[in-house]
Amino acid sequence: MLCQGQAWESKTSRAMFRLFEARKQNRKIVDRLYAEIVEAAREPALYIEMGLADTVMGRFEALTIHVYLILARCRGEPSLQALAQDLVDRFIADLDRSMRELGVGDLSVPKKMRHFAGMFYKRVAAYDAAIVAGDREALGQALAAHALPEATCADAADRLADYMLTRKSSYEALAAENFLRGELSP
Template sequence: MAGLWPRIGGGNARKRCADALYRGLMAAALSPEPYESGVVADDLEHRMQMVTIHAALLAWQLPKRPEPALKALPDLLHARVMDGFDAAMREMGVGDASIARKVRGLAEHYYGLGGAVVTALEGDAAALEGALEEILCRNGVAGPEGSAALAAHFAALAGRFREQGSDAFLEGNAPWEPYPATSRPSVAKASGAS
């Protein structure tokens, strides 16, 4: 464990770790399965909501770790996500005159939805899927027909995050699984399966 401190200890090492975790959360949030299956609408708003929920999983789990370096990463991740939202808006042609207002609105939704997800994750584990399903429906992330499956996916990811050792997070790796992740290994989608 002591060998990891030089890699994560300095500002550049923390930034590299946060960037690696960010790349993983973006790959997981933007993986095509929930969009292609119709569970989540394939548009910018819903993709940003999926990024928010994936970021909330990291923001919930990293501060629970004993390593000070991991406790500091959520702020770097939040900044990276906001920079990504800003870049996406600019790519869509949003001009400088209105970008601040639009990004402010995105930030309010990001922290509101993310906070609701973290509150659910901190609550009763037995009620987690129901709480997540209610959040997904209330925020329009998924409709009633897909919200239960998506909630089960995020609950399964939360279980994997709880079980993941700190070393993997320190190396910039989080236990993302493609949709639909389940808490029952016998029904988990096999890697490379179609």
């Protein structure tokens, strides 16, 4: 027979186990979503047809665009708020890992991470203002100012804006359950 202390420990252990299992499951979902985001950010058309530079910074821009689009979809949907935060955390962790792989010294990483986080949020604000207003032209201007190299033609910004708006629409058509399963397709 269990005494009160043992029963409490047993209940606490089960609760902690469920919490760890839930976190493990959430991590799997976020990892699946992030893998799909990375795959989308590697689409050759983004670099060949839409003007993103095929460089480390160009890849950052592509990831930023795709992470932003998911965050925009999650906004206003309470069931997706925690997922959105976990996705941002995963993105930041990936940036940190990538910098270290590129040889950035351990002492420099925090400073560079603050810089990249600032760049990310600056772009999110610029893209969001245009998308919320439904202004394709303003979105193209924001992309030209932040994501595209200066030598890129204006048509590239328009094509990238169209791409973003199309992706946004496809994500809006998905049910929240898709995101909660880690799936970006119907």
